[in-house]
Amino acid sequence: MGKSKVSAVTFTILTESPVALSNDQGFGNYTPIKKNFMSDGQHAITSVGTMTYEIRKALHNKGWNLSGIVLNVNSSGKITNMYSKAEDIESCDKQGLENDIMGFFIPDKQISKTSPLRIIPPKSLHTFKNNTQLITNRGFLEKDLERNYFNKDGKSYEGELPNTQALANEEIFGDYYVYTITIELNRFGVQEVKDGKYLAPKDRIYMDKEIRKEALKDIMDIICNLTRSIKHQTVLLKPLAAFGGAYESVMPYFWNDVNMDNENNLILDDIVETICSYDLNLENTIAVYSSRINTKIKNENKQNKEACEFINSGYPVKEIKSLVGKIDIDEDNQWYIKE
Structure with missing residues (x-):
């Protein structure tokens, strides 16, 4: 052949x-x-x-x-950039794949x-x-699910629940x-x-x-x-x-x-x-x-x-x-x- x-x-x-x-x-x-x-x-x-x-x-x-990732951190503790670990880049086995x-x-060495x-x-x-479609939170407001409802201070919510409430629109x-x-x-x-x-x-x-x-x-x-x-x-x-x-x-x-x-x-x-x-x-x-x-x-x-x-x-x-x-x-x- x-x-x-x-x-x-x-x-x-x-x-x-x-x-x-x-x-x-x-x-x-x-x-x-x-x-x-x-x-x-x-x-x-x-x-x-x-x-x-x-x-x-x-x-x-x-x-x-x-690959392992190197995280560059500035004096304020903020990550400024990241790149692959040099040893993994130069590995000639599966670790380098x-x-x-x-x-x-690698920006510091300008190697790519x-x-x-x-x-x-x-x-x-x-x-x-x-x-587009409208996404609602009806699953959170369905009375038959017997959820407990609370105010933001943790006390029980006693008000009337809305029938539905729009959360978002998406294409x-x-x-x-x-x-x-x-x-x-x-x-x-x-x-x-x-x-x-x-x-x-x-x-x-x-x-x-x-x-x-x-x-x-x-x-x-x-x-x-x-x-x-x-x-x-x-x-x-x-x-x-x-x-x-x-x-x-x-x-x-x-x-x-x-x-x-x-x-x-x-x-x-x-x-x-x-x-x-x-x-x-x-x-x-x-x-x-x-x-x-x-x-x-x-x-x-x-x-x-x-x-x-x-x-x-x-x-x-x-x-x-x-x-x-x-x-x-x-x-x-x-x-x-x-x-």
Whole structure:
């Protein structure tokens, strides 16, 4: 069986959430969702920090030891900044994985590592419609629950209870979301700093192959089982479609190719165009959508027939895990995919 060298894995993933995935800074008793203006209007978004937080939390749940944190405190006892512990940054075993994969910055020494894991965070496919809901505290005022009520001085409250009382207003929005994860494999599991100094590329220290392969598998398993807990709800952001693969170039090829029409049909023309334009190796590529997603191709012709036929209904999670399972590290410490 042959193999080909690869430098990155990238997946653009379609998912769905019944709630907005991030809230913005509120004011008073009003909570807006995090949004961004684009050419066609406002879209709900999350931040890179939100995504990396969820990934770090999931890594910890998988048994990873996360880095120790140094807290800089001024003379008044106030924490001025924080950063990862130097020993953990220079660790070449599992203790150094978080810093290696997520990157770090030590301001005092001006030493940093750009994360080899890149996220283009979730964006809703449709525009926000300005929907809101009123949140009340009826559960605190229901007489049938037989609660005891008190004044702020601790004495029994003898007044009449209101029927309901508004607590807050919040914006609500459920939609399909799309995001992209790209991992630069040549810097994944590679120590770039030693004794507080940068290492030349030829002197960089590689973590054990099995550690690196396990880390890649864990990251992609987290993506396949990604959850977000927000507003008393836990949402499984399961991949409903996935487009990407393992490639020689570190490029998020499909990052802006996932679009839907007003009837929630997934438009595949941009996926086809990217496959054809970059002449992507189909053996290293997946382009799969769940059977619950309706799709449409507006412009099918002889030139793109192979790409059109390549995109199929199937099981995105299985396809992602199958492709990642074919990636291995050779004696030269480079990554390869079995053909």
